[in-house]
Amino acid sequence: MKQQNLHTRTDKLITIITSWIAGAVLLILLVWGGITLWNLKTYEETNDAQVQEYINPITARVGGYISAIRYEENQQVKKGDTLLIIDNREYALQQQEAEAALDNAEAQEKVLTSNIHTAEQTAAAVQEQISSAKARLWKQQQEYDRYKKLFDAESATRQQLENVETALQVARSDYQAALINYQASLSKTNDTKVQETVLQTEIKRRAAVLNRNKLDVGYTVITAPYNCQMGRRTIQTGQQIQPGQTLAYIVDQDAGKWVIANFKETQLRHMHVGDIAEISADAFPDQTFEGKIESLSPATGSSFSLLPPDNSTGNFVKIVQRIPVRIKLTDNTLALAALRTGMNANVAIRKK
Known part of the structure; x- marks a missing residue:
């Protein structure tokens, strides 16, 4: 009889604990669902977005042998700094x-x-x-x-x-x-x-x-056209180069940074130039950056591809298209300098 009462008390305890856990899980689900529904109602979001900067090539305007290289890979350089010298x-x-x-x-x-x-x-x-x-x-x-x-x-x-x-x-x-x-x-x-x-x-x-x-x-003296950061170095002293040959790539730091967010075509009705966007990068999930919509692409991303789709061939499968949206990063925080071109980002824009 005592053993039966012990089992009954244990079952009751397990039942109570299970009920509390189920209640807590249900409450968490309700809160999460409410937040999700609120965000879906309030924001247009996408995780198909990348950080962008201008990446320009440094090319040689004359040919010859490289006599000196004055920069290192990934080095920060100022406008007018000598990058390399060709035998003149x-x-x-x-x-x-x-x-x-x-x-x-x-x-x-x-x-x-x-x-x-x-x-x-x-x-x-x-x-x-x-x-x-x-x-x-x-x-x-x-x-x-x-x-x-x-x-x-x-x-x-x-x-x-x-x-x-x-x-x-x-x-x-x-x-x-x-x-x-x-x-x-x-x-x-x-x-x-x-x-x-x-x-x-x-x-x-x-x-x-x-x-x-x-x-x-x-x-024969190649200088930095603006404040920038050098990319990978692929040339050596004594190497012969030709006119028009690409010598290096530089990231323009004076032009600022922006995000290209690819939104579904069904999300664009709530977006306008000048709208404020909230951006978070996968590399800095706890940091939120502010941006402003600069422009919306005049065509879908697939229309600018090398082989645009031709639905008149008969092989038609309706797919929701995405439109690139350019968002200028307006924050002046130090964390913004840590963002690199090509980083994945999440973008949220409040509906109006």
């Missing part, structure tokens, strides 16, 4: 050659300028000769007219008239020669001026070549 001796020689060619062209321009000045002076001298020849021609014409009258009056011999006529023809030839020499001097002056114009164009071309060579020399 060949480009420096090309620059010196271009400088010499430009100096030679400028010296030729000075010579042409002097030739133009000389030709102008020669033309002026020939013009003076025209005046002198014209005066002699006039004098000989007067002399001939006088002797012609004398000859007609039989006061001068034919020989005298012929001598005066010959002198007149010589004066006329001298005058015509002076005119021709003057025109030739003007043509030579114009030709020299045309050569000077051509040479000035050549000087501009050689100056452009020199500036291009200076750019090439400057391109």
Whole structure:
């Protein structure tokens, strides 16, 4: 009888404990269910989200051998810091050659300028000769007219008239020669001026070549375009690189960070640009970050894929599509700096 009462008391105790445990579990389930229903009613949530930053390649604009590397893998660098140096001796020689060619062209321009000045002076001298020849021609014409009258009056011999006529023809030839020499001097002056114009164009071309060579020399020193963190290092000193070759990847820290959250198409009706978002990263589950919707993608993610779906082929299975939503992280906390590109995140946006 005592043993039966003991079993009865034990059963009652077990029943009470089980009831309390079941009640506690039921209460927890009710609370969890209530919170879940409240969140479903109040927020649009997704765990298909990743942290993003601008990741840009550093490329070489000239080819050559790497003479020095000034950064380490994953190093923080500032804008203007030297990342690597390419051997520039060949480009420096090309620059010196271009400088010499430009100096030679400028010296030729000075010579042409002097030739133009000389030709102008020669033309002026020939013009003076025209005046002198014209005066002699006039004098000989007067002399001939006088002797012609004398000859007609039989006061001068034919020989005298012929001598005066010959002198007149010589004066006329001298005058015509002076005119021709003057025109030739003007043509030579114009030709020299045309050569000077051509040479000035050549000087501009050689100056452009020199500036291009200076750019090439400057391109042999590669610097950081902004405050950033370097990625993995894959190059070594002495390695030959080609123009356009990617040398490293950098993460832009000046442009800020954002989250790309892929929401279902059925969730977008409650979202607008400027809405506040609550973000938590899987790496920091206890830390909540604040963000703001910057934009909604104009198309689904699958539409931007390499092979977009074509439902007109007949193999149609309706699948809920996702729309990328860009959310700018607006927190200035120190924990934000610990977020890395590609980290998974959870996003919740309050319905309106």
